[in-house]
Amino acid sequence: MSWPRSLERPADREQLRQRALAFAGIWFLVAGLLWALGFGIVLLASLLLLLLGGLAVGTVWLVRRYQMSRAVGAVRAVGPPIERASRRLKSSIDELDAGRRIGRLAGGVAHQARTASQQARSASQQARTALEARQQQRKPAQPDPRRQARRLNERGAQLRREGDYEGAAEQHRQALRILHELDDRREEALTLNNLALALVHTGGVTIAVEHFEQALALLRQIGDEAHEGQVIANLGVVRRKQGRDEDAATLFSAALDKLPPESSAYRRVEEELRRAS
Numbered sequence: 001m002s003w004p005r006s007l008e009r010p011a012d013r014e015q016l017r018q019r020a021l022a023f024a025g026i027w028f029l030v031a032g033l034l035w036a037l038g039f040g041i042v043l044l045a046s047l048l049l050l051l052l053g054g055l056a057v058g059t060v061w062l063v064r065r066y067q068m069s070r071a072v073g074a075v076r077a078v079g080p081p082i083e084r085a086s087r088r089l090k091s092s093i094d095e096l097d098a099g100r101r102i103g104r105l106a107g108g109v110a111h112q113a114r115t116a117s118q119q120a121r122s123a124s125q126q127a128r129t130a131l132e133a134r135q136q137q138r139k140p141a142q143p144d145p146r147r148q149a150r151r152l153n154e155r156g157a158q159l160r161r162e163g164d165y166e167g168a169a170e171q172h173r174q175a176l177r178i179l180h181e182l183d184d185r186r187e188e189a190l191t192l193n194n195l196a197l198a199l200v201h202t203g204g205v206t207i208a209v210e211h212f213e214q215a216l217a218l219l220r221q222i223g224d225e226a227h228e229g230q231v232i233a234n235l236g237v238v239r240r241k242q243g244r245d246e247d248a249a250t251l252f253s254a255a256l257d258k259l260p261p262e263s264s265a266y267r268r269v270e271e272e273l274r275r276a277s
Helices: 010-037 040-138 145-162 165-182 185-200 205-222 225-241 245-258 264-276
Strands: none
Touching: 145 165, 145 185, 165 185, 185 205, 185 225, 205 225, 225 245, 225 264, 245 264
16 A cells, blocks of 8 residues: 655645745835835835745745644554554455355255265165065964864865864864854854764764754854754754654754745755654
């Protein structure tokens, strides 16, 4: 930063010099006239006034020069601190801009870190879900208990038709345990009936009759008269094979009261009733 060596302008100095010359010329002209006219005292008095005016102007000029010099010195003295303050201010502004850029950069890095963390958690959750799904696939499917009991009964009926009554009785026993846990009284009653039919052929007539009676009790509880009529008819067949025709006829008549007249089971029971009679 540069500063002017003087606060005076060249145009002002030139104008002052011209005025001084004009004033001096006028004064010499007036002085000559006064001298010619014999006014010497007046000339001396004007000369004295001129000297005093010049002295006053010089004094004023010197004071102005002194004041100007002090002003220039003050400006020069103030210049370096202002320059240093300006440089410090610029440095502070640069540091502030750098801090803002660093802050924005740090914010961007933090955002990327949060995004990466969320993606990592999502990937971990997906991996855990996939692992659980694979583990579920590896586990053997648990069989449906009702379906399993139905298959056991069907297998037992097939074995009875083939004459394997011991094997049939075992299949019906397994199905009976499952249905008892499920508390399915209708299927439990029908399985008791099937087990009794298998036991009749193995010599366990007494146990077979107990199973028939248990089945009838369950069917009466749920009000299933159609199946109740079939179980009564089966018990009548057992009584007829035991030679107890009167008991068999009574059971066949009771079965007809339970069975629908249009059913095939009704016609079979009628045939058994004629035989027992």
